[in-house]
Amino acid sequence: xGFVVEEQPYVVPTxxxxxxxxxxxxxxxxxxxxxxxxxxxxxxxxxxLLDGLVLxxxxxxxxxxxxxxxxxxxxxxxxxxxxxxxxxxxxxxxxAGRSEEVRGPNAKELRASTVLALPIEEASAKIxxxxxxxxxxxxxxxxxxxxxxLRMMAAEPVPDPRLSAGRPLSxxxxxxxxxxxQRARRGD
Amino acid sequence: xGFVVEEQPYVVPTxxxxxxxxxxxxxxxxxxxxxxxxxxxxxxxxxxLLDGLVLxxxxxxxxxxxxxxxxxxxxxxxxxxxxxxxxxxxxxxxxAGRSEEVRGPNAKELRASTVLALPIEEASAKIxxxxxxxxxxxxxxxxxxxxxxLRMMAAEPVPDPRLSAGRPLSxxxxxxxxxxxQRARRGD
Numbered sequence: 116x117g118f119v120v121e122e123q124p125y126v127v128p129t130x131x132x133x134x135x136x137x138x139x140x141x142x143x144x145x146x147x148x149x150x151x152x153x154x155x156x157x158x159x160x161x162x163x164l165l166d167g168l169v170l171x172x173x174x175x176x177x178x179x180x181x182x183x184x185x186x187x188x189x190x191x192x193x194x195x196x197x198x199x200x201x202x203x204x205x206x207x208x209x210x211a212g213r214s215e216e217v218r219g220p221n222a223k224e225l226r227a228s229t230v231l232a233l234p235i236e237e238a239s240a241k242i243x244x245x246x247x248x249x250x251x252x253x254x255x256x257x258x259x260x261x262x263x264x265l266r267m268m269a270a271e272p273v274p275d276p277r278l279s280a281g282r283p284l285s286x287x288x289x290x291x292x293x294x295x296x297q298r299a300r301r302g303d
Numbered sequence: 304x305g306f307v308v309e310e311q312p313y314v315v316p317t318x319x320x321x322x323x324x325x326x327x328x329x330x331x332x333x334x335x336x337x338x339x340x341x342x343x344x345x346x347x348x349x350x351x352l353l354d355g356l357v358l359x360x361x362x363x364x365x366x367x368x369x370x371x372x373x374x375x376x377x378x379x380x381x382x383x384x385x386x387x388x389x390x391x392x393x394x395x396x397x398x399a400g401r402s403e404e405v406r407g408p409n410a411k412e413l414r415a416s417t418v419l420a421l422p423i424e425e426a427s428a429k430i431x432x433x434x435x436x437x438x439x440x441x442x443x444x445x446x447x448x449x450x451x452x453l454r455m456m457a458a459e460p461v462p463d464p465r466l467s468a469g470r471p472l473s474x475x476x477x478x479x480x481x482x483x484x485q486r487a488r489r490g491d
Contacts (some may be wrong), residue, residue: 116314117305117312117313117314117347118312119307119310119312122307122345123345123347123375124305124306124307124312124313124345124346124347125305125312125347125373125375126304126305126314126347126348126349126373127349127373128349128351128369128371130367157310157311157312158312159305159311159312159313159314160314161314161315161316163316165455167461168397168398170398170401170405170473170476171405172405172406173405173406173407173408173412174390174391174394174402174405174406174407174408174412175408175409175412175415175416177394177397177401177405179318181316183316185313185314185315187311187313202362203362206362206365209356209365210356210358210451213358213365214362216446216447217358217359217360217361217362217365217446218360218361218362218441218444218446219361219362220361220362220363221363224361224362224363227363228363246461246463246464246465247463253406254465256406257470258404258405258406258473259404259462259466259470259471259472259473259476260462260463260465260466261460261461261462261463261466261473262460262461262463263398263457263458263460263461263476263479264457264458264459264460264461265455265456265457265458266455266456266458267353267453267454267455267456268453268454268455268456269451269452269453270451270452270453270454271452272449272450272451272452273355273434273449273450273451273452274447274448274449275434275435275448275449275450276434277434277442277448278447278448278449282445282447283447284447285358285446285447285449288358288447288451291451
């Protein structure tokens with residue numbers, strides 16, 4: 116998420132959930148800025164999934180396969196009954212089903228959490244797929260060309276060392292082997 | 304890479320290479336802005352590697368394991384002899400050895416390429432590792448807690464459909480099975 120403080124841009128990594136035509140963003144850093152801006156915070160949220168390295172015959176036509184979206188808008192701070200619901204959606208976005216197998220936030224934790232809402236008013240998406248596109252003359256060059264596919268994969272879940280012996284794996288995690296591959300296909 | 308145009312922040316995904324105490328950034332979008340800003344472009348470059356989902360016993364203590372760095376500075380446009388060298392470094396950053404097995408950029412391609420240089424003057428890094436940290440009272444709760452490790456993995460290289468039959472795999476790619484795992488360990 117990008118925002119501006121006194122002409123300096125900042126980009127902070129964070130997580131989000133989409134609900135209808137708005138994004139909920141978990142944003143403790145940005146919230147400090149928001150407090151000085153009653154009218155809201157101009158923001159840019161960019162999400163990029165890297166799908167592969169595109170290796171062309173010329174350096175110039177090297178590229179990446181990716182899916183990317185850029186959303187521009189004015190973020191507001193979420194409060195009231197919307198806030199726990201937004202936090203629940205963020206947890207569910209990270210791992211579907213998880214919000215039902217944890218202790219939900221108490222009043223103190225809610226106060227210590229910040230959620231921003233960004234209406235999706237202006238957005239652009241870019242996708243690149245497929246093989247390299249070389250200049251026609253370059254196809255005769257004797258270099259290997261193609262794509263190295265990349266994918267985010269999950270490894271074996273690591274139980275908390277303080278977990279009681281014999282505690283069954285989180286139900287939300289039970290399909291972890293397929294979890295990330297599914298998400299990549301769905302385009303989340 | 305984040306930058307600002309008329310008070311609106313923009314965040315664009317791109318690739319970079321580090322050379323000494325500066326970053327080279329492949330930045331066609333930002334370069335258009337730079338042309339109107341002779342003094343340079345205030346920028347923020349943020350790189351984040353996601354290492355895992357941190358699943359705590361309470362929703363509040365859910366987190367991510369990650370390595371992230373934020374660099375603030377003023378970018379300038381690279382020109383002259385520095386430009387092809389910077390582009391070479393970007394190709395090498397993506398795949399070591401690749402710049403020696405492709406056709407390098409010609410004069411027209413160099414003109415059509417944009418490279419920004421950002422001196423590393425102000426930077427902050429954040430790393431989270433390890434198991435969830437729950438509130439002491441919550442360790443008695445009957446919920447599974449732990450980490451789902453995530454890692455970017457490479458899959459089998461996909462040859463360009465127009466590649467001549469029998470062309471050997473790129474030498475730079477010959478270690479592709481280990482490539483991403485090594486990079487993750489090195490902390491690139």
